[in-house]
Amino acid sequence: MKKIIIIISTLFMLIGCDRATKIQAVEHLKGSDGVESYLGGILKLTYHENSGAFLSLGANLPDNVRFTIFNVLTGVFLFFGLLYIFIKPISKPNLIVALLVIGGGLGNFYDRVFNSGLVVDFLLVSIGPLRTGVFNVADIAIMFGLFSFMFLETKWGQQLTKRLWRQ
Structure with missing residues (x-):
């Protein structure tokens, strides 16, 4: 029961944060030609609708x-990912990482289903000549989850996991 509460509450928070920020982007940035800059120009807010995946792939x-x-296969992947984490025993660190990826995926999947196959992107990081592609909160969750999973699979990640989670 505790696992189900963790899964549902985490997904609710991730998807809720993603939806809230995308709603604000639509309300305040859509139709605007300008770019809002913060942190000395490092973080920029700009409105884009992406019909592709990461970096418009x-x-x-x-x-x-x-x-x-992006709709059918992603939906199947997310369904089976959710099914897997509900049914299978999974360590707490791996559960958190899986929830980041699935929650981010569900946030972007929601956009695709209810926004004619488009995902709202609005964040851009620019340091000198280096720039990211335009992304959103769901993308941050997905990328953080994927990088965390890769780290957890290293020797250092496994040692850290054992110390922090006492497995």
Whole structure:
């Protein structure tokens, strides 16, 4: 029961934060030609609708292929990911990492389903000549989850996990 509460509350918070920030981006940035800068120009807010995946990967694919990949296959992946974490025993660190990836995926999946296959992106980090692509809160959760998973699989990550979680 505790695991179910953790899963549902974490997903609710992740998806809620993602939706709230995207709603604000639509209300305050959509239709605006300007870019709002913060932290001395390092963080910029700008409105984009992305029909592709990370860094617009796949945006130029035909509509039916994009729909199949980003709606159907992503939906199947998220469904089975949720099923897996509900049913299988999983360590706390791996559960958290899985929830980050699945929660972020669900946030972007929601956009695709209810925004004609488009995902709202609005964050841009720029340090000197280096710039990221435009991204959103769901993308941050996904990337943090993926990098955390890779770290947890290293020798240092496993040692840290044993010390912190006393497994």
